[in-house]
Amino acid sequence: MQSYLLANAESVVARARTGDPAALEALYRAFEVPVYNLARRICRTPEDAEDVLQETFFEICRSIGRYREEGSLWGWIRAIAASKALMRLRRNKYRETDELHDDVVGHRREDTHLRMDLEAALERLSETSRAVVWLHDVEGFTHEEIGELMGKTSSFSKSQLARAHARLRRWLGEEASA
Amino acid sequence: MSHLPMDSLLSLREPGREPGDAGAREHLDACPHCQAELDRLHQRIAHLKSLPALHPARDRWPAVAARVRGEARRRRLRLAGLVSLATAASVAVAVAVGRLSPPGPTVDPRQIQQFMEQSQALESALRQYDPESRVLDGRTAGIAQELEDRIAQVDRQLEMADLLQHQSREAQRLRLWRERVGLLDALVDVHVTRASNVGL
Numbered sequence: 554m555q556s557y558l559l560a561n562a563e564s565v566v567a568r569a570r571t572g573d574p575a576a577l578e579a580l581y582r583a584f585e586v587p588v589y590n591l592a593r594r595i596c597r598t599p600e601d602a603e604d605v606l607q608e609t610f611f612e613i614c615r616s617i618g619r620y621r622e623e624g625s626l627w628g629w630i631r632a633i634a635a636s637k638a639l640m641r642l643r644r645n646k647y648r649e650t651d652e653l654h655d656d657v658v659g660h661r662r663e664d665t666h667l668r669m670d671l672e673a674a675l676e677r678l679s680e681t682s683r684a685v686v687w688l689h690d691v692e693g694f695t696h697e698e699i700g701e702l703m704g705k706t707s708s709f710s711k712s713q714l715a716r717a718h719a720r721l722r723r724w725l726g727e728e729a730s731a
Numbered sequence: 732m733s734h735l736p737m738d739s740l741l742s743l744r745e746p747g748r749e750p751g752d753a754g755a756r757e758h759l760d761a762c763p764h765c766q767a768e769l770d771r772l773h774q775r776i777a778h779l780k781s782l783p784a785l786h787p788a789r790d791r792w793p794a795v796a797a798r799v800r801g802e803a804r805r806r807r808l809r810l811a812g813l814v815s816l817a818t819a820a821s822v823a824v825a826v827a828v829g830r831l832s833p834p835g836p837t838v839d840p841r842q843i844q845q846f847m848e849q850s851q852a853l854e855s856a857l858r859q860y861d862p863e864s865r866v867l868d869g870r871t872a873g874i875a876q877e878l879e880d881r882i883a884q885v886d887r888q889l890e891m892a893d894l895l896q897h898q899s900r901e902a903q904r905l906r907l908w909r910e911r912v913g914l915l916d917a918l919v920d921v922h923v924t925r926a927s928n929v930g931l
Contacts, residue, residue, distance in 0.1 A: 581792045589787045607791045614799045671778050690776045715738035727771050
């Protein structure tokens with residue numbers, strides 16, 4: 554995927570800047586899956602993630618002229634995708650499911666040591682926590698960048714990450730006996 | 732013995748040093764429990780990174796491309812609007828100058844009428860074909876869009892031609908109506924040729 558684009562990224566970007574439809578489509582084809590993957594890990598539904606994919610590439614097509622090649626192309630695209638995905642979260646204002654469940658059945662769950670696989674546990678996190686985990690641990694955003702994207706502080710990102718990992722550890726049955 | 736909380740374990744993974752990291756590192760060196768926790772944290776994150784990539788169910792590129800084309804078209808029309816303003820200014824000057832100039836060649840009004848009728852017939856043929864309800868491939872859609880934009884420009888020029896003095900106006904109108912018929916003819920050709928090529 555990206556290896557293809559990296560081989561001729563400069564030429565594709567240069568052509569995309571002129572509005573060349575084939576070059577814009579080449580960008581889409583090269584980054585469609587990673588953008589969707591990021592969006593899908595953050596958004597609750599596949600439909601939302603597809604909308605984020607579409608919004609992200611529309612923005613890329615509009616603003617490719619502003620890409621300064623100071624960082625990696627994927628870094629630039631990733632920032633747009635993350636911003637669109639978080640915007641979608643704010644718009645939808647999904648209920649924070651794990652917060653609700655923790656209030657109601659949190660202690661019971663700790664007792665039962667319910668084991669889940671990582672996918673299911675990730676899905677169970679609140680949107681905010683899951684977004685922080687994915688952006689920080691997988692996509693490599695810093696806490697400062699995440700805080701900025703979310704309109705919060707870096708401390709907020711750090712504390713969300715710590716809480717999320719504590720939950721994942723518990724849900725995955727990874728707690729060691731002290 | 733108290734162990735390192737999750738935020739301390741996480742901060743040990745960060746590239747920069749935070750206040751308290753030295754103490755946490757010292758504890759870690761002496762605590763097998765926290766070493767195991769940190770190891771599990773590393774493994775969990777490695778596992779997260781290796782989760783399978785998720786793929787969209789639908790190809791969203793056609794929708795993106797359509798929006799991009801739509802925006803480019805609106806931009807062109809805005810630009811054409813500015814050009815029209817500039818043209819209108821030139822027309823105003825031409826009107827003033829035309830009053831001082833000798834009259835141009837005489838135009839037979841029946842010629843204009845003939846082009847107007849052809850234009851109407853072609854538009855009627857297009858309406859019957861109903862291109863809006865048909866799916867076009869990207870290249871054909873681009874050509875059709877270009878022709879429609881040019882027809883819109885001719886229409887604006889026709890409106891402005893009414894500002895001209897009679898003889899200049901008729902010559903201008905004849906030229907524009909002729910151009911309009913040519914463009915419409917090409918547009919019909921684009922739709923119908925494509926339709927016959929794919930057996931519609």
